[in-house]
Amino acid sequence: MTNSKSVAILGAGAWGASLANLAAANGHQVRVWSRQGSQTLQTVLEDAQIILSAISMIGVRDVASQIQSFSLSPETIFVTATKGLDPQTTCTPSQIWQTVFANHAVVVLSGPNLSKEIQLELPAATVVASNIPTAAEVVQLVFSSHRFRVYTNPDPLGVELGGTLKNVIAIAAGVCDGLHLGTNAKAALVTRGLTEMVRIGNDWGAKTETFYGLSGLGDLLATCNSPLSRNYQVGYQLAGGKTLKETLANLQGTAEGVNTCQVLMQRAKQQNIPVPITEQVYRLLQGEVTPRQALDELMLRDIKPEYNY
Numbered sequence: 520m521t522n523s524k525s526v527a528i529l530g531a532g533a534w535g536a537s538l539a540n541l542a543a544a545n546g547h548q549v550r551v552w553s554r555q556g557s558q559t560l561q562t563v564l565e566d567a568q569i570i571l572s573a574i575s576m577i578g579v580r581d582v583a584s585q586i587q588s589f590s591l592s593p594e595t596i597f598v599t600a601t602k603g604l605d606p607q608t609t610c611t612p613s614q615i616w617q618t619v620f621a622n623h624a625v626v627v628l629s630g631p632n633l634s635k636e637i638q639l640e641l642p643a644a645t646v647v648a649s650n651i652p653t654a655a656e657v658v659q660l661v662f663s664s665h666r667f668r669v670y671t672n673p674d675p676l677g678v679e680l681g682g683t684l685k686n687v688i689a690i691a692a693g694v695c696d697g698l699h700l701g702t703n704a705k706a707a708l709v710t711r712g713l714t715e716m717v718r719i720g721n722d723w724g725a726k727t728e729t730f731y732g733l734s735g736l737g738d739l740l741a742t743c744n745s746p747l748s749r750n751y752q753v754g755y756q757l758a759g760g761k762t763l764k765e766t767l768a769n770l771q772g773t774a775e776g777v778n779t780c781q782v783l784m785q786r787a788k789q790q791n792i793p794v795p796i797t798e799q800v801y802r803l804l805q806g807e808v809t810p811r812q813a814l815d816e817l818m819l820r821d822i823k824p825e826y827n828y
Contacts, residue, residue, distance in 0.1 A: 523547055524661055527567035529582060531556065532772060533634035535573035538600060540638070541662050554578075561589055569596050569661060571628070572612070575773045576603030579612050583619040593622060596654050598647070600628045602682040603775040604782040611679045624654035627675040628662070629682035629734040631741035633748065637667065644668040646734040648678035670733065677729030680720045685739040686776030687783060688712030689750035690800050692743035694810045696751075697758025708796070708817075709743050715796050719783070722792050750776035757803060758810040780804060795820060 524547045528539045531553035543549045552563035564570060564586065574582055579601055597620055601612040610618075617625045630645030637643055645662070647669055649655040655671040663669040672678050691712065695705045716739070717730045729735055742748040746755070753774045756766040767774065784801045787794045799813040808816070 522660070524568045524657075525566050526550070526569045526571065526661060527552065527564050528571050528573060529560075529563075530573035530575075532573065532575075533638070534600060534632075535571075537632075537634045537637040538571060538573060538628075538662065541664060541667055545661060545664060547661055560585055564589055564591070566592075567595060568592070569598060569658065571598040571600060572616070573600045576601055576605065576612065576775055576778060577773075579603075579615050580605065580607075583615055587619055591620075591623075596624045596626060596657060598626045598628050598658055599679070602629065602679075602686060602779075604683060604779050604786075606778060606782055609782050609786045611676065611683065613675055613679050624649060624651040625675070626651075626654050626658045627679045628658065629678050629738065631733060631737040633741060633745055635747050640666055642666050642668075644670065644733055644737070646670050646672050646678050646732065648672040648675040648734075650675060672729065672732070672734070674726045674729045676723060677720055677725030678732075678734040680723060680725050681716065681730055681732075681735035682738050683775070683779055684716040684719055684783070685712070685735070685742050686750040686774070687780045687797050687800050688716065688739060689742040689748055690754040690757075690774075690776050690780070690804075691796050691813075693748075693751040693754025693756075694758045694803070694814065695754070697755040698810055698814065700814070704814075705743070709739060712743075712796050713739060715794055719787070719792055719794065719797075722790050749774040753777060754800075754810075763804055763806070776800075777804060 526542045526547050526549045528535050528551045531551050539549050539551050550563045597616045599612040613625050613627050626647050626649040628647050647655045647658045659669045695708050749770050780801050783797050802808045803813045
């Protein structure tokens, strides 16, 4: 391959491994770092032209500050593929990377991408978004293939929030299916969930149309309808009578929606944003209501117009 790039992937979980395989299949030189691995972070990052972070939210700030002490080329592009919010600051992962590496291009990669399906080489699409269009285009070429279609987008915050906020709605969708409430209920929940995501995103400064794209509606549909989604599983298991502790202990990997929900409630209160679905998911996760009570609360809300024109 003539335009081969040196790509460092941080995080060797299912998502990091899937992205590593996609880049390697396109002929790029890929190195993967994980905390359990034998190679140091510095070794893996040596001469990397693209550094992609697929680590869970809890580790982002710590890893970013470690990398800060290494000498990187000013041309190095950072890509973040983490979905979550920082509990301390309510920042998104890209905001953390951009704060630490103010002079580097930061690209967000997010979409309806269930890792297990990508590992099986089933077709999928994703979005790469950046304030620097050329950086997004470089990343687009690295990961695009006949089975993985990559679109660019100029709204990194909206793309990132789509992937983050839908995890909370996915917990609610899991509850809905776990209680066997039917297709009508689920369709209503997911649609109103999208409205809530747009409301929060707009307050944050994201563009409405981004949420109707792959990284918003697309990811919402995939996560709310798949038992492969860890966040969906959290809701489903809670509806089946399991405790949150039991449910999380049996999950393979992190259900980011649990932390996101808490951070979101904090922000919604500060900004005075109405978030009825997030609020009921929060109360459910706190053990304040049963799954059935949470759903009843949503159905009993005051009647109102669908849109405020």
